[in-house]
Amino acid sequence: MSEGDLRVFAGYDRDFTEEADAVVVGSGPGGAIVAGELTRAGYRVVLVEEGPPFTPGDYEVDGGLSMARTLREGGLRTTVGTVMPTMQAVALGGGSLVNSAICNRAPEFVLDRWCEDFDLSDTHLSDLDPHYDAVAETIGISPTPEAVQGRRNLLFRDGCDALGFSSEPIARNVRGCRGSGECFTGCRSRAKQSMDITTVPAALRGGATVLTSARVEAVETSGDRAIGVMGRIVAPFTGRPSHRFRVRARAVVLAAGCMATPVLLQKSGGIANRSGQVGRNLQFHPGVGVMGIFPDRVEPQFGATQGYQSREFLEAGFKLETLWAPPALLAVRLPGSGLDLKRRLADVPYSAVWDAIASCDRSLGRVEARRSGFDPKITWRLNPDDTPILAEAVYRLAEIFFAAGARSVLCGVHGFPDEIHTLEEAEILRRRTLRPSDLVLGGNHAFCTTRMHGDPTRGVVDELGRCHDLENLWIADSGVFPRCPSVNPMWTIMALARRTALALAERL
Amino acid sequence: MMPLRGGANRRLSFRAMWGWATAAALGALGAWGCARIFVGYPPPSGSPQALRRRELATLAAVAEALFPPGGEIPPSGSDAGIAAYVDRLVAASQPRQRQLMRALFFLIEHGTLAFPAPGGLSGLRRFSGLDASQREAVLDAWQHSGWFVRRLVFTSLRALCTLGYFADPTVLRRLRLAPYAIDTPVCEADLRYPRIGAAASSIPYTADDLTPPSDGAPIDLDGPWMAGFAEDAD
Numbered sequence: 001m002s003e004g005d006l007r008v009f010a011g012y013d014r015d016f017t018e019e020a021d022a023v024v025v026g027s028g029p030g031g032a033i034v035a036g037e038l039t040r041a042g043y044r045v046v047l048v049e050e051g052p053p054f055t056p057g058d059y060e061v062d063g064g065l066s067m068a069r070t071l072r073e074g075g076l077r078t079t080v081g082t083v084m085p086t087m088q089a090v091a092l093g094g095g096s097l098v099n100s101a102i103c104n105r106a107p108e109f110v111l112d113r114w115c116e117d118f119d120l121s122d123t124h125l126s127d128l129d130p131h132y133d134a135v136a137e138t139i140g141i142s143p144t145p146e147a148v149q150g151r152r153n154l155l156f157r158d159g160c161d162a163l164g165f166s167s168e169p170i171a172r173n174v175r176g177c178r179g180s181g182e183c184f185t186g187c188r189s190r191a192k193q194s195m196d197i198t199t200v201p202a203a204l205r206g207g208a209t210v211l212t213s214a215r216v217e218a219v220e221t222s223g224d225r226a227i228g229v230m231g232r233i234v235a236p237f238t239g240r241p242s243h244r245f246r247v248r249a250r251a252v253v254l255a256a257g258c259m260a261t262p263v264l265l266q267k268s269g270g271i272a273n274r275s276g277q278v279g280r281n282l283q284f285h286p287g288v289g290v291m292g293i294f295p296d297r298v299e300p301q302f303g304a305t306q307g308y309q310s311r312e313f314l315e316a317g318f319k320l321e322t323l324w325a326p327p328a329l330l331a332v333r334l335p336g337s338g339l340d341l342k343r344r345l346a347d348v349p350y351s352a353v354w355d356a357i358a359s360c361d362r363s364l365g366r367v368e369a370r371r372s373g374f375d376p377k378i379t380w381r382l383n384p385d386d387t388p389i390l391a392e393a394v395y396r397l398a399e400i401f402f403a404a405g406a407r408s409v410l411c412g413v414h415g416f417p418d419e420i421h422t423l424e425e426a427e428i429l430r431r432r433t434l435r436p437s438d439l440v441l442g443g444n445h446a447f448c449t450t451r452m453h454g455d456p457t458r459g460v461v462d463e464l465g466r467c468h469d470l471e472n473l474w475i476a477d478s479g480v481f482p483r484c485p486s487v488n489p490m491w492t493i494m495a496l497a498r499r500t501a502l503a504l505a506e507r508l
Numbered sequence: 509m510m511p512l513r514g515g516a517n518r519r520l521s522f523r524a525m526w527g528w529a530t531a532a533a534l535g536a537l538g539a540w541g542c543a544r545i546f547v548g549y550p551p552p553s554g555s556p557q558a559l560r561r562r563e564l565a566t567l568a569a570v571a572e573a574l575f576p577p578g579g580e581i582p583p584s585g586s587d588a589g590i591a592a593y594v595d596r597l598v599a600a601s602q603p604r605q606r607q608l609m610r611a612l613f614f615l616i617e618h619g620t621l622a623f624p625a626p627g628g629l630s631g632l633r634r635f636s637g638l639d640a641s642q643r644e645a646v647l648d649a650w651q652h653s654g655w656f657v658r659r660l661v662f663t664s665l666r667a668l669c670t671l672g673y674f675a676d677p678t679v680l681r682r683l684r685l686a687p688y689a690i691d692t693p694v695c696e697a698d699l700r701y702p703r704i705g706a707a708a709s710s711i712p713y714t715a716d717d718l719t720p721p722s723d724g725a726p727i728d729l730d731g732p733w734m735a736g737f738a739e740d741a742d
Contacts, residue, residue, distance in 0.1 A: 054704065057703050065596070176724040177724060190693045190721060337573065342575060440663075
C-alpha cells in the first residue's frame with residue numbers, strides 16, 4: 001500500500017472531490033480506530049477532521065488559551081437547563097489530544113444491563129474483551145507507574161487504604177509518562193498515545209487520505225443509501241469557511257462525537273431518524289471536584305494528571321479519581337475574593353484535587369441543530385433524584401481527604417461552608433437536600449444521542465453501529481452508547497469502534 | 509377649523525406639556541445612559557486586540573478588587589496584567605463567546621443600578637467608578653447571592669480574571685507552579701504535521717531527526733522552568 005496523504009489548511013487552493021471506499025468523519029478515538037482498521041483491511045479511506053493537527057509548538061501551557069484553541073466554542077460550551085460546562089475538542093485526534101488518557105473497560109454489570117434493557121445480544125464484556133485487548137496493544141494501555149504518581153495521587157491511595165476502600169492506579173494510553181501533569185494542554189513529552197501520534201499516522205502509513213480543517217456539513221444520500229459527504233474547508237480557530245469539498249464513498253462512518261454527529265444528521269435533512277431518537281436521550285457523567293489542603297507541600301504539579309481511582313462506589317452511582325489541570329483552571333474553583341482569595345491561591349501547592357464522575361441516567365437532555373452554524377443547542381437537566389448521588393460523592397471525597405491527613409477541605413457546594421475542617425461538618429451533605437444549582441458541575445463525557453437499540457423503532461443504530469435506516473451509514477462515537485457506562489468512556493468508544501470497523505470491512 | 513373651547517385647549521396644552529416633559533426626561537435619561545456607558549473611561553495603555561476602553565476599565569477594576577496588592581502573593585491584579593490577558597483571550601474566542609464575555613463585563617459594570625454598592629447615591633455609580641471597599645462589597649454580594657444567575661456571573665468573571673492572574677510568570681514562580689522545561693522527543697507525527705497555519709513544506713524534520721521516545725524518567729522538581737517562565741524571561 002502506498003503512503004497516504006495528509007492535507008492541512010494552507011494546502012487547499014480550490015474546491016475538490018475525493019473518492020473512497022469509506023469516508024470517516026472525525027478523527028477522535030472512534031473515527032481514528034475505524035480509519036486504521038479499514039485501512040489495514042486494504043480499503044481506500046478518507047478521514048475528515050474539522051480541526052487542525054497540533055504540533056508541540058502549537059501547544060499552549062496556559063489553561064485558558066489552550067482551551068480557546070483546542071476546544072469547541074473556545075471551551076465555553078455549556079448546557080442549558082441545568083447549566084454545566086461541557087468540553088469537546090476540535091483537533092486532529094479529537095478529545096484524545098486533551099484528555100487525561102484514562103482507560104477503563106466498561107464494568108460487566110453495566111454491559112449486562114445494556115444488553116438486557118436495549119435488546120442487545122452481543123455486547124457483554126466477554127464480547128468486547130477481544131476489542132479492548134486489541135486497542136490496548138495499539139495504544140499502549142497500562143497502569144500508571146508508581147514513579148510518576150506524585151504525592152497528589154498517592155495521598156488518594158493512602159486515604160482509600162485507611163478507610164478500606166478499594167483503589168488502583170489508573171490504566172492509561174501512555175508510554176514513558178514523566179509526570180508533568182500536562183495532559184489537558186497537550187503532552188510535551190510525547191508520552192500520551194493520543195490518536196494524532198498513533199492511529200492516524202498508522203492510517204497514513206496504510207494509505208489513508210486525511211483531510212484536516214475540513215468541516216463536514218451534510219451527509220449525501222440517494223434512496224436508502226448514503227453516497228458520501230460534503231462540506232467546507234475552515235480556517236483553524238476562526239472557523240471561517242473557504243473551499244468546498246465532497247467525498248464520494250461506498251460507506252459513510254460518522255464519528256464526530258456525541259454532540260456533532262446528531263447535528264450533522266439533522267442538518268442533512270433529518271436522515272436516520274425514523275425512530276425519532278436522533279439527538280435525544282443525552283446523558284453525561286456529571287462531575288464534581290473537591291480540594292483538600294494538607295499541612296505540608298504536596299507539589300501537586302508533579303505526577304500523572306489522573307493517576308489513581310476508586311471503583312468502590314461504582315454500583316452506588318459514582319467513581320472517584322484524582323485530578324490535576326493547569327493551576328489556573330483549578331484555581332477558578334476557589335471561593336472568595338480579595339486577600340482571602342489570594343490566601344487560598346497560596347494554598348494551591350499544599351493541595352490536591354480529587355473528583356467524582358456520576359452515573360446520572362435519570363438526567364436526560366437533547367442535542368439540537370441551531371438554525372445557523374454547527375454548534376449544537378444542548379439542553380440537559382440534572383434530575384433531582386440524581387442530586388443525592390453527587391452529594392454523597394462529595395462527602396466520600398471529603399472523607400478520603402481527612403483520612404489522608406488533609407487539614408481542611410473545600411467542597412465547592414453553595415450554601416455550605418467554603419472550607420471545612422472535620423468530617424462531621426461534611427455530614428450536612430447527607431442531611432440537607434441539595435438543588436442542582438448548589439453544585440458546581442462539569443460534564444465532559446456525553447452519550448446516547450444516536451443510541452444503539454435492537455429495536456429499530458427505539459434506537460438509531462444496531463449493535464454493530466449500523467444505522468437502522470440507511471444500510472451503509474455507520475456511527476462510531478459515544479453517541480451510540482445506550483446508557484452512560486459509569487466509567488471513563490474512551491476505551492469503550494474504541495472497542496465498539498473496532499467492532500464496527502470489522503463489521504463494515506466484511507460488508508464493503 | 510372650529511376654534512377649540514377653553515377647556516379642550518387647556519387639556520391639549522397640558523398633554524403637550526406632558527409630552528414634552530416626558531420626551532425631555534427620556535432624552536435626559538438616554539443622554540445620561542450613554543454618558544454612563546461611554547464617557548469618562550481612560551484611554552487604554554497599549555493596543556488592545558478586542559476589548560473597548562470601557563471593558564478594559566471594568567476588568568482592571570474587577571482585577572484589582574479580586575487581587576489587591578499585598579497578601580500572600582505580592583503581585584496585584586494590575587501587576588499581573590489581567591486585563592491585557594483577558595483581551596487576548598477574547599480576541600482568540602469566537603463571536604458568540606465574545607458576546608457572552610462582553611455581557612459579563614457590562615452586567616458587572618452597570619449592575620450597580622439594580623444592586624447598588626453601600627454608600628447611598630455614590631453606590632449607584634458604575635463599578636469602575638466605585639472606591640475599593642465598595643467594589644469589594646459589590647463583588648461579595650454577587651458571589652453570595654441566593655440567585656444562581658448572579659453567582660454564575662460572578663464565578664465566570666472571577667474565572668477569567670484568575671486565568672489571567674495565573675498566566676503571570678511571577679505568580680507561578682512564587683507558587684512554584686511554573687511549567688518545567690521539557691525536552692520534547694521528535695516522533696513520526698512530527699514528520700507529517702506542520703505548525704498550524706503553515707504549509708506542509710515548512711515541516712522542519714526528516715527521518716534523521718527522530719529521537720528516542722520518552723524514557724519515563726520523572727521530571728526533576730528542582731529542574732529549570734520552561735522558557736518564558738524563568739526569571740530571566742521577565
